[in-house]
Amino acid sequence: MNSHDLLPVHTGTVIEDDSLTLEQLCQACGAQTEWVISLVEESIIEPQGNEMHVWRFSGTSLVRVRSALRLQRDLGVNLAGIALALDLMEELENLRAQLKIMGHS
Numbered sequence: 001m002n003s004h005d006l007l008p009v010h011t012g013t014v015i016e017d018d019s020l021t022l023e024q025l026c027q028a029c030g031a032q033t034e035w036v037i038s039l040v041e042e043s044i045i046e047p048q049g050n051e052m053h054v055w056r057f058s059g060t061s062l063v064r065v066r067s068a069l070r071l072q073r074d075l076g077v078n079l080a081g082i083a084l085a086l087d088l089m090e091e092l093e094n095l096r097a098q099l100k101i102m103g104h105s
Contacts, residue, residue, distance in 0.1 A: 018059070019048065019056035019057060019058060020056065020057045020058075020061070020062065021055065021056065021057075022036065022037075022047075022052065022055050022057070024057075025057045025061065025062060025065060028062055029062065029065045029066050029069060030069075031065060031069060036065060037052070038079060039064075039065060039068060039079070039082075040055075042079045042080070042082075042083055043083065044064060044068060044079070044082060044083050044086060045057065045061040045064050045065060046061070047061070064086055067086055067089070068082045068086065071085055071086075
């Protein structure tokens, strides 16, 4: 493995004040529109707005789409598996945060 094989890791805080359109989300993630729509249909991400042309996505959705892309690309995980994996990873992160708080009490 050389440095060209490594993917950048983005760290930082997700800003929830801003929202993305479907087109902006797809562009930010390098994902196809149809694939992102399938993530919505599987409840992997949840847009604000009832109709596709007014959908707005949060920073959390951006993170979930990027993670979903990695799961599909790197591990060949299908949509149902992606939903399960992302939910488990989120739960693990929440548990770690709780343990960290309890350890500092």
